[in-house]
Amino acid sequence: MDAPDIAERFTNLTTAHVADACLRAGVSVRCAPAALRATAPGGRVAGRVCPVRHVGSVDVFLEAFEQAAAGDVLVADNGGRTDEACVGDLVVLEARGAGLTGIVIWGLHRDTADIRAIGLPVFSLGSLPTGPLRLDERPADVLETATVGDWRLTREDAVFGDDDGVLFAPADRAGELLSLAESIRDTERRQAERIGGGESLRAQVRFDTYLARRREQPALTFREHLRAVGGAIEE
Numbered sequence: 669m670d671a672p673d674i675a676e677r678f679t680n681l682t683t684a685h686v687a688d689a690c691l692r693a694g695v696s697v698r699c700a701p702a703a704l705r706a707t708a709p710g711g712r713v714a715g716r717v718c719p720v721r722h723v724g725s726v727d728v729f730l731e732a733f734e735q736a737a738a739g740d741v742l743v744a745d746n747g748g749r750t751d752e753a754c755v756g757d758l759v760v761l762e763a764r765g766a767g768l769t770g771i772v773i774w775g776l777h778r779d780t781a782d783i784r785a786i787g788l789p790v791f792s793l794g795s796l797p798t799g800p801l802r803l804d805e806r807p808a809d810v811l812e813t814a815t816v817g818d819w820r821l822t823r824e825d826a827v828f829g830d831d832d833g834v835l836f837a838p839a840d841r842a843g844e845l846l847s848l849a850e851s852i853r854d855t856e857r858r859q860a861e862r863i864g865g866g867e868s869l870r871a872q873v874r875f876d877t878y879l880a881r882r883r884e885q886p887a888l889t890f891r892e893h894l895r896a897v898g899g900a901i902e903e
Contacts, residue, residue, distance in 0.1 A: 671715035671739025678714035689848035713770030719814035738767035745814035746775025757782035
């Protein structure tokens with residue numbers, strides 16, 4: 669699935685929908701640490717990962733843009749460092765000009781006001797005035813992998829971000845996961861409308877039936893019951 673298609677399909681979804689879709693499809697739910705947030709409220713991003721590992725100089729980002737496809741999301745690995753910012757307004761401007769749809773930084777950014785004015789979604793661990801004061805040796809795979817939290821990412825991954833945070837999924841399963849996410853979203857909307865109309869969620873999911881069945885089958889989980897009745901609270 670191409671990056672622009674991923675972004676288009678995600679327009680009316682949330683990361684929560686995609687996370688629940690992963691759970692339903694048996695795909696590992698790979699969420700970035702909760703501290704990774706958008707630089708501006710309402711920031712949203714979706715697309716294929718364009719990975720890069722920062723070693724102290726902006727040139728690795730410029731080289732990554734040379735290889736990026738339209739709609740990609742730059743995932744910049746700065747080791748989760750909080751003693752320096754590795755992305756500023758010029759990199760964000762260059763990313764936008766190269767056709768990328770956002771940036772996810774496992775580290776810090778700076779030039780917050782300018783970045784917000786540019787409008788390209790940027791997610792990071794926060795901001796700091798200083799840029800890098802170092803220049804490390806460049807690894808051979810600097811443009812092939814990026815690590816965010818516990819997750820090692822490549823161009824075979826897709827990334828999704830919104831106000832709830834950031835998560836990653838296999839790009840070759842993005843279509844399947846987005847279809848499941850749309851189904852979950854639609855079910856939840858119907859449930860919300862029915863609650864607004866006076867029908868409790870417990871009634872909708874036949875919670876009394878679940879309690880009765882669990883007395884007979886102690887191993888029965890609520891998730892199994894939800895799947896049987898078409899609910900979508902947990903996944």
